[in-house]
Amino acid sequence: MLLLFSGSYDGTVDRIVLSYGDDVFRFNYDLWQEYDLSFTEHGWIIRNPAGREITSETVTGAYWWKAFAFFTQDDKYVKAEVKYTLRDVYGWCQVRGIAKGNSIDYHNKLGKMTILGLAREYFSVPDTLVTFRKFNASRLEGSQVVAKSLASELSDSKGALMTTQVNVAEIDPSFPWYLQSKIDSAWDVTVFFCNGQSFPFRRSRAGLSGLDWRAEQNFETLVEEWEPMALGNTFANKILNLSNKLGVEFGRYDFMTVGDTDDLVFLEFNANGQWVFLDPFDKHGLLDCVTNWLRSA
Numbered sequence: 001m002l003l004l005f006s007g008s009y010d011g012t013v014d015r016i017v018l019s020y021g022d023d024v025f026r027f028n029y030d031l032w033q034e035y036d037l038s039f040t041e042h043g044w045i046i047r048n049p050a051g052r053e054i055t056s057e058t059v060t061g062a063y064w065w066k067a068f069a070f071f072t073q074d075d076k077y078v079k080a081e082v083k084y085t086l087r088d089v090y091g092w093c094q095v096r097g098i099a100k101g102n103s104i105d106y107h108n109k110l111g112k113m114t115i116l117g118l119a120r121e122y123f124s125v126p127d128t129l130v131t132f133r134k135f136n137a138s139r140l141e142g143s144q145v146v147a148k149s150l151a152s153e154l155s156d157s158k159g160a161l162m163t164t165q166v167n168v169a170e171i172d173p174s175f176p177w178y179l180q181s182k183i184d185s186a187w188d189v190t191v192f193f194c195n196g197q198s199f200p201f202r203r204s205r206a207g208l209s210g211l212d213w214r215a216e217q218n219f220e221t222l223v224e225e226w227e228p229m230a231l232g233n234t235f236a237n238k239i240l241n242l243s244n245k246l247g248v249e250f251g252r253y254d255f256m257t258v259g260d261t262d263d264l265v266f267l268e269f270n271a272n273g274q275w276v277f278l279d280p281f282d283k284h285g286l287l288d289c290v291t292n293w294l295r296s297a
Contacts (some may be wrong), residue, residue: 001023001024001025001058001060002020002023002024002025002026002059002060002061002062002063002294002295003025003027003046003054003059003061003062003063003089003093004016004017004024004025004026004062004063004065004066005027005029005062005063005064005065005067005086005090006026006028006029006066006067006070007028007030007066007067007069007070008027008030008070009033009070010065010070011067011276012065012274012276013026013065013278014277015282015287016065016294019287019288019290019291020161020291020295022115025046025048025052025053025054025059026048026288027046027048027067027086028070029067029068029070029072029083029086029201030070030071030072032072032082034048034049035047035048035151035161036050037085039085039088039089039196043055043056043057043203044056044089044092045091047077050213055088055145058097059093059098061093061098061099061100061294061295062089062090062093062094062098062099062100063099063100063101063149063294064090064099064101064104065101065272066272067086068104080173083118087104090104093218100249100250100293100294101249101250101272102248102250102251102271102272106248106271106272107271110246110271111150112150112178112268113128113130113167115246115268115269116128116266116268117247118242118245119242119266119269120266121242121245122238122241122242122266122267123238123255123264123265124258124264124265124266125265125266126180126181126183126265126267127139127140127143127180127181128178128179128180128181129149129177129178129179129180130150130176130177130178130179131176131177131179132176133173133174134168134171134173134177137168137171137177137179138168139166140168140179140181143163143181143182143184144164144165144178144182144192145166145167145168145178145180145181146164146165146166146180146182146183147163147164147165147166147171147178147179148161148163148164148178148179148182149161149162149178150176150178162163165182166179180267183256183258183262183265184258184259185205185256185257185258185259185265186204186206186257186259186260187202187203187204187205187256187257188202188203188205188206188254188255188256189202189229189254189255189256189257189264190202190203190226190252190253190254190255190273190278191200191231191238191239191252191253191255192252192273192275192278193240193243193248193249193250193251193252193253194249194250194286194289194290194293195249195250195289195292195293195296196240196249197289198231198235198236198240199228199241199278199279199284199285199286199289200228200229200230200231200235201227201228201229201278202226202227202229202257203225203226203227221270223280224280224281225277226277226278228284235264239253242269248269248271249293250271250274250275250290251269251270251271251272252269252270252274253266253268253269253270254266254267254268254269254270257266275290278279
C-alpha cells in the first residue's frame, strides 16, 4: 500500500488517489488529529477516520507531496512534534528504499546556485549572483538584471518577491540578493520529468503584464495555458543526465527561449514543482506517468 503524505485540499493528490486506486493511504497533515498513530522501535500503525489502516508491515511505498504547505491552528510546540513524527515515518520508509520522489528537505541540501553550476555542463545559463552587502554586484552593473527569491518565503507582511527588474546600483546592501541577467524571451518553457520521461511545454510571454508568469497563473478554472512542444532526443538526454547528477527521478525544469529563437536558457530546477497545470485535462500522459512511477515502488 502506498502511503501518501499531503493535505486535505490538494488537487494534485486528489487526482493521484483517483488514478492510483484503492491501494493508497492518504495522510492529511492539516487533519492530523483525526488519525490514530502508534510508532515504536518495532514499527508503526496509522488508522484514518474511516478505520482503514496502513502499517510498517503493509506499506510498499511512500510519497511526500507538500504536506507542510498546509496550516494548522496548533501550538508551535505541537506542530513541531507532529512534523517530527511524520518526517520520522517517512524517514523509516526512506532507509528501507521504498520512498518515492525527492526528500522533504531536498532544496535545503542542494540549492539553486549549486544546481545552476551543475546545469551549465548541459545547458546555457544566465549570469547569476547571490550576494550579501552587494559583494561583487558591480559585475552586473550596466546590464539588465532581475531579482528573484531563493527560498520563495513570504515576508512578515505576507509579501512575495516575484521576478522583478532592478537597478543593481540602487539595491539596498542590507538585504541578501539573488540576481540574474534578464532574458528577453518570447516563450517560457518548462519540462516535467518523471521516471526517465521528459514532458516539455511552453507558454507565450505575449501579453504578460510583468516578468513572472506565476503571478498571472489562472488558479480559478481549468484552462490550457501551456502547450506541449517537441525538443528532441538530444535535449531529453541532457535532462536525463542532469537528473542523474542531481539524484532525482521527479521534478520540473524551467527554461526561457532567447528572444524569438529556439535557443533555451536554463533557469532552475524544482524538486517538488507543480505539474497538473501543464496537463489539466489529462491529455498528455503526465498523470499516468506519475501513477505508474508511484506503483513501481
